[in-house]
Amino acid sequence: MAITCANCAAVCCRLEVPCIGDHDIPEHLTEYDGAGYLRMRRLDDGWCAALNRAEMNCGIYARRPLPCRELQTGGPDCLAERARFAAESG
Ligand code: SF4
Ligand code: SF4
Numbered sequence: 001m002a003i004t005c006a007n008c009a010a011v012c013c014r015l016e017v018p019c020i021g022d023h024d025i026p027e028h029l030t031e032y033d034g035a036g037y038l039r040m041r042r043l044d045d046g047w048c049a050a051l052n053r054a055e056m057n058c059g060i061y062a063r064r065p066l067p068c069r070e071l072q073t074g075g076p077d078c079l080a081e082r083a084r085f086a087a088e089s090g
Helices: 066-070 076-089
Strands: 030-032 038-040
Touching: none
Parallel strands: none
Antiparallel strands: 030 038
């Protein structure tokens, strides 16, 4: 099956995402890590707090942080997360 975000459960949205560079991300969707760096907040189940759970796509797409913009569909991080999710799902 072709690798496309259209048939993926947004599994890259479980990665830790640092809020680097200029951004306009709603504050309540972010948090500081132990070292004092701002990152996207994640829910107890691991998914990013900005994820639209009904559609399983980004709820702040136009304002999403730089790492999310740069993550390549079919690239190493994408493939690793898809494989991890598939292994977890059995
Ligand atoms: S970039 Fe990869 S892991 Fe992320 S939603 Fe698209 S296909 Fe899924
Ligand atoms: S900001 Fe959007 S694209 Fe980035 S991890 Fe969160 S839901 Fe996914």
